Amino acid sequence: MAEQTFDSGMNTRRDFVSAWSRAAALCALAPLPFGQFGPGARAGGDRIVTRSGRSVSADRFPFGLGVASGEPAADGVVLWTRLLDLPGDPGDALPVRWEIAADDAFRTVVRRGEAAALAQLGHSVHVEAAGLEPERDYWYRFHAAGATSQVGRTRTAPARGVLPGRxxxxxxxxxxxxxxxxxxxxxxxxxxxxxxxxxxxxxxxxxxxxxxxxxxxxxxxxxxxxxxxxxxxxxxxxxxxxxxxxxxxxxxxxxxxxxxxxxxxxxxxxxxxxxxxxxxxxxxxxxxxxxxxxxxxxxxxxxxxxxxxxxxxxxxxxxxxxxxxxxxxxxxxxxxxxxxxxxxxxxxxxxxxxxxxxxxxxxxxxxxxxxxxxxxxxxxxxxxxxxxxxxxxxxxxxxxxxxxxxxxxxxxxxxxxxxxxxxxxxxxxxxxxxxxxxxxxxxxxxxxxxxxxxxxxxxxxxxxxxxxxxxxxxxxxxxxxxxxxxxxxxxxxxxxxxxxxxxxxxxxxxxxxxxxxxxxxxxxxxxxxxxxx
Structure with missing residues (x-):
């Protein structure tokens, strides 16, 4: 989110939180399918179309900060990345595709979807992937701006009530x-x-x-x-x-x-x-x-x-x-x-x-x-x-x-x-x-x-x-x-x-x-x- 400007008289904690909450409400937090970026929005090849309809060249690698996963549950995990070095309007929201596979070669993709990398959140992506099997390895990656991210490995937690041996x-x-x-x-x-x-x-x-x-x-x-x-x-x-x-x-x-x-x-x-x-x-x-x-x-x-x-x-x-x-x-x-x-x-x-x-x-x-x-x-x-x-x-x-x-x-x-x-x-x-x-x-x-x-x-x-x-x-x-x-x-x-x-x-x-x-x-x-x- 862009840095906020606050009234000089706002000295209390309540004032601060109230002002921030109003600003945060302007951000859409849920993942967005590609179709919500505007008529004809799409991604592919070496160009990407943003919410504003602008086509930008994907001549830089956007995944320079890597990939990560976290907060494992028995049926899901949070997938993360943050896009950097993006050409075009820095205020644009960018569509990002994600995939989860049962193997590191992605021959068996078990979940896939689209998310929005919002400028208000630094073009970061937090995918709360669900529907996975407990206590097993998965591999994941992202696609954006014509580029594919590094591959990450994650693992779901054991199922509720199960006592694993290790x-x-x-x-x-x-x-x-x-x-x-x-x-x-x-x-x-x-x-x-x-x-x-x-x-x-x-x-x-x-x-x-x-x-x-x-x-x-x-x-x-x-x-x-x-x-x-x-x-x-x-x-x-x-x-x-x-x-x-x-x-x-x-x-x-x-x-x-x-x-x-x-x-x-x-x-x-x-x-x-x-x-x-x-x-x-x-x-x-x-x-x-x-x-x-x-x-x-x-x-x-x-x-x-x-x-x-x-x-x-x-x-x-x-x-x-x-x-x-x-x-x-x-x-x-x-x-x-x-x-x-x-x-x-x-x-x-x-x-x-x-x-x-x-x-x-x-x-x-x-x-x-x-x-x-x-x-x-x-x-x-x-x-x-x-x-x-x-x-x-x-x-x-x-x-x-x-x-x-x-x-x-x-x-x-x-x-x-x-x-x-x-x-x-x-x-x-x-x-x-x-x-x-x-x-x-x-x-x-x-x-x-x-x-x-x-x-x-x-x-x-x-x-x-x-x-x-x-x-x-x-x-x-x-x-x-x-x-x-x-x-x-x-x-x-x-x-x-x-x-x-x-x-x-x-x-x-x-x-x-x-x-x-x-x-x-x-x-x-x-x-x-x-x-x-």
């Missing part, structure tokens, strides 16, 4: 473009997991840097507007290894902070912007995020708001509870970042989830029929005391919001939903944590497990261990493992256990790093906590 997935986060190569994604694509879960920091909002430790550079300014956020996503998505991972498996994505701005919290920002200015920025960031990822239209933002917490079922083996720990949280207490514990942590109403999302999570856990309940969570959930003479806690994590964590831990202890496992990103390091009913007592019951995964590239090469890990292990008996190399976590789920393999690389400041499994931990069915294998 389900493989990967979780990953934090891919700072300037800090390293995305070799981990190439390795991930080669493993072809049934699902990739991304826990945020898909982009970083930094401006162009001149630090000597930067590996890759760009000249795009720190984004504030929709066009600037679009440019940042396009920069990242042109990376061939990232494109390969998107084309290899369906994704489930949830953002953290850098998709908007570092350490933002609800309606609070770290750059001194007014409420109106920050809501404008958040609206632009959320729309660009939607335009570049395979999200359902149910996650499409309305101004600065987007419904991003959701759950997905994978037969009766796994229920994936996808959390949003940014949009509904209150301001970080105690000055934010690492700080000595203070009364602000326990202020009335302090929350990281918001009351509605917290109720939704507990209800979904309580009603879950799944053998494993997996939480896709952005920031560290276990207690993380660090320090020498003075011990501090990270107030941007769940440590800053103990009431929400205590409520969840108490629920896990009292209601005992099956095998709760939390997946976490953000810290650019690998951790394995027991989740405790009371983190102040080492002998407190273990109620679940947290696997925190490292980054793809953020923080550079890293090391096997270091002072942070040694310090944290010394102060937190519930922490079982620490590693500070780059990579991702590969999970193998069966009815009997969940196995997590911490896949790491020796460097990312040069391309083509090898990958190896640094450690493996399992959560056995019915036994809270993880054990090293």
């Amino acid at each position: 389900f493989d997935f990967v979780f990953v986060s934090c891919q700072h473009y300037e800090r390293g190569w995305y070799t981990g994604y190439r390795h991930m694509a080669a493993e072809s997991p049934a699902l990739i879960v991304h826990l945020g920091d898909y982009i970083y909002e930094d401006g162009p840097g001149d630090r000597p430790d930067l590996v890759r550079r760009h000249d795009t300014a720190e984004p504030r507007t929709l066009d600037e956020y679009r440019a940042r996503y396009a920069l990242y998505k042109r990376d061939p290894d990232l494109q390969a991972a998107h084309a290899a498996s369906p994704w489930v994505f949830t953002p953290d902070d850098h998709e908007v701005d570092n350490d933002w919290a609800g309606e609070n920002n770290t750059e001194g912007l007014t409420l109106r200015q920050f809501l404008q920025r958040r609206a632009a960031a959320f729309q660009a995020m939607y335009e570049h990822l395979p999200l359902h239209t149910t996650s499409m933002p309305t101004g600065p708001d987007a419904r991003l917490y959701r759950r997905l079922d994978f037969g009766s083996l796994m229920r994936l509870h996808v959390l949003d720990t940014r949009q509904y949280r209150t301001l970080q207490p105690c000055g934010g970042r690492r700080a000595v514990p203070c009364a602000g942590q326990h202020a009335e109403g302090a929350t990281i989830l918001g009351s509605e999302q917290a109720d939704w999570l507990l209800d979904g856990l309580d009603r879950s029929p799944a053998r494993y309940n997996v939480l896709a969570n952005q920031v560290f959930m276990a207690r993380l005391l660090e320090g020498e003479e003075e011990l501090t806690l990270p107030m941007d994590k769940w440590d800053g919001y103990p009431a929400d964590r205590d409520r969840l831990m108490t629920f896990l202890h009292d209601r005992r939903p099956a095998n709760p496992v939390v997946l976490t990103g953000d810290l650019h390091t690998n951790w394995v944590n027991d989740l405790k009913l009371d983190f102040e007592r080492a002998d407190s019951p273990t109620v679940g497990t947290e696997f925190a995964g490292t980054s793809i590239s953020s923080s550079g090469d890293g090391a096997d261990t270091g002072p942070q890990g040694e310090n944290a292990l010394g102060h937190n008996p519930h922490i079982k493992f620490f590693n500070a190399q780059r990579g991702y976590v590969r999970c193998t789920l069966s009815p009997a256990r969940l196995r997590a393999d911490f896949r790491v690389m020796p460097y990312v400041t040069r391309p083509d790093a090898p990958i190896a499994t640094r450690a493996s931990y399992v959560v056995e069915n019915g036994i809270p906590g993880a054990q090293e294998t």
